Amino acid sequence: MILPIYTYGQGVLRKTSEDITPDYSGLAQLVADMFETLAKSEGVGLAAPQIGKAIRVVVVDLDPLKDDEPQYAGFRRAYINPHILEYGDKTDSYDEGCLSLPGINEKVKRPTTIRLAWDDTDGTHHEEWVDGFLARVLQHETDHLEGKVFTDRLTPLRKQLVKKKLNTLARGHVSAAYRVKPPRG
Ligand code: NI
Numbered sequence: 001m002i003l004p005i006y007t008y009g010q011g012v013l014r015k016t017s018e019d020i021t022p023d024y025s026g027l028a029q030l031v032a033d034m035f036e037t038l039a040k041s042e043g044v045g046l047a048a049p050q051i052g053k054a055i056r057v058v059v060v061d062l063d064p065l066k067d068d069e070p071q072y073a074g075f076r077r078a079y080i081n082p083h084i085l086e087y088g089d090k091t092d093s094y095d096e097g098c099l100s101l102p103g104i105n106e107k108v109k110r111p112t113t114i115r116l117a118w119d120d121t122d123g124t125h126h127e128e129w130v131d132g133f134l135a136r137v138l139q140h141e142t143d144h145l146e147g148k149v150f151t152d153r154l155t156p157l158r159k160q161l162v163k164k165k166l167n168t169l170a171r172g173h174v175s176a177a178y179r180v181k182p183p184r185g
Contacts, residue, residue, distance in 0.1 A: 002037050005179065006052050009169055013147070017049055017054045031121055035059050040178055043099045050144060052181065056083075089111075094107065098140070102176040106162060169182070
């Protein structure tokens with residue numbers, strides 16, 4: 001089932017998400033719905049707060065990038081209870097967008113490597129160093145689980161420049177090619 005995406009101004013995007021237990025009711029269906037929603041909106045990552053649930057569940061689909069990055073062919077993964085344990089020393093800047101902030105794209109500076117802990121949908125625990133585009137996507141998505149969005153990470157000047165767009169979104173005026181659930185204006 002395709003779920004509507006909660007957009008900027010919805011309170012759930014500012015909540016700190018909770019870890020879930022492996023017996024969380026309906027988890028398999030939720031993950032399937034999140035993958036379907038992500039594919040429909042042509043995104044690469046989706047965090048549960050973006051579909052209205054303040055729980056630590058993230059889905060990532062990097063298969064659409066396979067022409068430029070062949071190592072991501074078929075890469076679709078659900079991350080349950082992801083937590084960043086450690087950051088590498090190097091940073092880079094890359095253009096980011098977010099399904100919850102349609103119409104906004106800005107360069108964001110982030111560490112290029114992270115060590116991530118997460119569980120898979122079978123409950124198996126993983127800890128791994130991650131780099132490249134995946135590391136960026138996972139930092140963007142785990143930010144959502146901490147109640148952050150990527151524009152929080154802009155320089156004061158860039159923040160000022162996107163403020164009007166953010167205010168428009170927060171008033172519930174949203175234009176997107178996928179189903180959204182904007183805040184009440
Ligand atoms: Ni996002």
